[in-house]
Amino acid sequence: MNRFSYIRAEDMTSALREIASAPGARFIAGGTNLIDLMKENVEKPGRLIDITRLALRRIQSLADGGLRIGALATNSGVAYDQEVERRYPLLAQAILAGASAQLRNMATVGGNLMQRTRCSYFYDTATPCNKREPGTRCSAREGFNRGHAILGTSAQCIAVHPSDMCVALLALDAVVRVSGPDGERTIPMAEFHRLPGDTPHTDTNLGAAELITAIDLPAEGFPRHFAYLKVRDRASYAFALVSVAAALDIEQGTIGRARIALGGVAHKPWRDPQAEALLQGRSATAESFAQAAEVVLRGAQGFEHNRFKIELAKHAVVRALSRAATREGAA
Ligand SMILES: Cc1cc2nc3c(=O)[nH]c(=O)nc-3n(C[C@H](O)[C@H](O)[C@H](O)COP(=O)(O)OP(=O)(O)OC[C@H]3O[C@@H](n4cnc5c(N)ncnc54)[C@H](O)[C@@H]3O)c2cc1C
Numbered sequence: 523m524n525r526f527s528y529i530r531a532e533d534m535t536s537a538l539r540e541i542a543s544a545p546g547a548r549f550i551a552g553g554t555n556l557i558d559l560m561k562e563n564v565e566k567p568g569r570l571i572d573i574t575r576l577a578l579r580r581i582q583s584l585a586d587g588g589l590r591i592g593a594l595a596t597n598s599g600v601a602y603d604q605e606v607e608r609r610y611p612l613l614a615q616a617i618l619a620g621a622s623a624q625l626r627n628m629a630t631v632g633g634n635l636m637q638r639t640r641c642s643y644f645y646d647t648a649t650p651c652n653k654r655e656p657g658t659r660c661s662a663r664e665g666f667n668r669g670h671a672i673l674g675t676s677a678q679c680i681a682v683h684p685s686d687m688c689v690a691l692l693a694l695d696a697v698v699r700v701s702g703p704d705g706e707r708t709i710p711m712a713e714f715h716r717l718p719g720d721t722p723h724t725d726t727n728l729g730a731a732e733l734i735t736a737i738d739l740p741a742e743g744f745p746r747h748f749a750y751l752k753v754r755d756r757a758s759y760a761f762a763l764v765s766v767a768a769a770l771d772i773e774q775g776t777i778g779r780a781r782i783a784l785g786g787v788a789h790k791p792w793r794d795p796q797a798e799a800l801l802q803g804r805s806a807t808a809e810s811f812a813q814a815a816e817v818v819l820r821g822a823q824g825f826e827h828n829r830f831k832i833e834l835a836k837h838a839v840v841r842a843l844s845r846a847a848t849r850e851g852a853a
C-alpha cells in the first residue's frame with residue numbers, strides 16, 4: 523500500500539475544501555471498497571478524507587411524497603428502514619441480495635454508487651487494463667470474460683458495474699444529490715454511471731471535487747408489484763451474473779407503468795424505455811414479458827465465455843416480471 527495522509531472532515535464545508543485542495547484525494551466512507559483497492563495498489567490516493575462525521579445519515583420523507591436517503595446511511599440501515607420496507611420494498615430486496623450482513627453494516631449508499639468493477643484484470647496490477655491504466659489494453663476481451671458485459675461495451679472495456687442497490691435505484695427513477703465547488707446539483711440515476719466508450723477509467727459523471735450527499739426517491743415505489751431477481755454462482759456473498767429489478771402497476775390484469783432494470787450486463791445498470799413501453803396496456807402474461815425481454819437484449823453481444831448470459835438475462839427478465847406480477851417476491 524502507498525503512503526497517504528488522512529484527515530477526518532467535521533462538516534461538509536471542510537470536506538469539500540479538502541477534496542478541492544488535494545488533487546488525487548479520495549473521500550472514505552465505509553471503506554469496504556476503497557481500502558481493498560488500496561491494498562491491491564489499484565487506487566493510490568495521496569490523501570484520504572474521512573466523511574463519516576458528516577450529518578448525512580438521515581432517511582426523511584419529502585413534502586412531495588418522496589424519500590431522501592442520506593449518502594452515509596448504511597446499506598443495512600436503508601434496507602431495514604420502515605419507510606423503505608413499506609414504500610420501496612424493491613430497494614430493500616436489492617440491497618439485501620448484496621454482499622454480507624457485516625459488509626452491509628459498513629457499506630454506505632454513496633460508496634455503493636461509487637464502487638468499482640470487480641473485473642479480475644482490473645484488480646491484477648500485473649495485467650494490462652484500460653480502466654486502471656488508460657491506453658494499455660483490455661485483458662478481458664481476449665481473456666476469461668465469463669462475468670463481463672453483453673450490452674453497451676466498447677473496444678476499450680467490457681467490465682460490468684457490480685452493484686445491486688443501483689439497479690433498484692435506476693428502476694425507481696432515483697435522483698442523486700451532490701455538492702461541489704459550484705454548489706448543489708442533481709443527477710438522475712440513468713445519467714450517473716457511464717458506458718465505457720473511449721474513457722473506461724471514468725465510471726461516473728460525478729466531478730472529482732463533488733460529494734454525494736443523498737439519494738431522492740420519487741413518491742411512487744411500486745410496493746405492490748415488484749421483484750429483484752439475482753442470478754449468481756453461489757446463493758449468497760457473490761456478485762450477480764445477471765440481476766433484474768422489475769416493477770409494475772397492474773389494474774385488473776392490465777399493465778400501466780412498467781420498470782425493468784438489469785445488473786451484471788453492462789458498465790452501468792441497464793434500462794430500456796422501449797421494452798417498458800411495450801408492456802404498457804398489455805396483459806401481465808408470460809408472452810408479453812418474453813417480448814419485452816427480447817427488446818431489452820436485442821443489442822446484446824457476447825464474448826467467448828459469457829455468451830450464455832444473453833439467454834440467461836432473457837429468462838431472468840421474464841421470471842422477475844412474472845414474480846412482480848404475482849408478488850411472488852423473494853430473490
Ligand atoms: C466481499 C464483498 C462482496 C460484495 N458484494 C456485493 C454485492 O453482492 N452487491 C453489491 O452491490 N455490492 C457488493 N459489495 C460492494 C459493497 O456494497 C461496496 O464495497 C460498498 O457499498 C462501498 O461503500 P463504502 O461506504 O464502504 O465505500 P468506500 O469504500 O468508503 O468508498 C468507495 C468509493 O466511493 C467514494 N465515496 C464514498 N462515499 C462517497 C460520497 N458520499 N461522495 C462521493 N464519493 C464517495 C470513495 O471515495 C471511494 O472511491 C461487496 C463488497 C465486498 C468487499
Ligand code: SF4
Pocket residue numbers: 639641642643644650651652653654659660661662663678679680681722
Ligand atoms: S474489462 Fe475493463 S476493467 Fe476489465 S480488463 Fe478490460 S478494461 Fe480493464
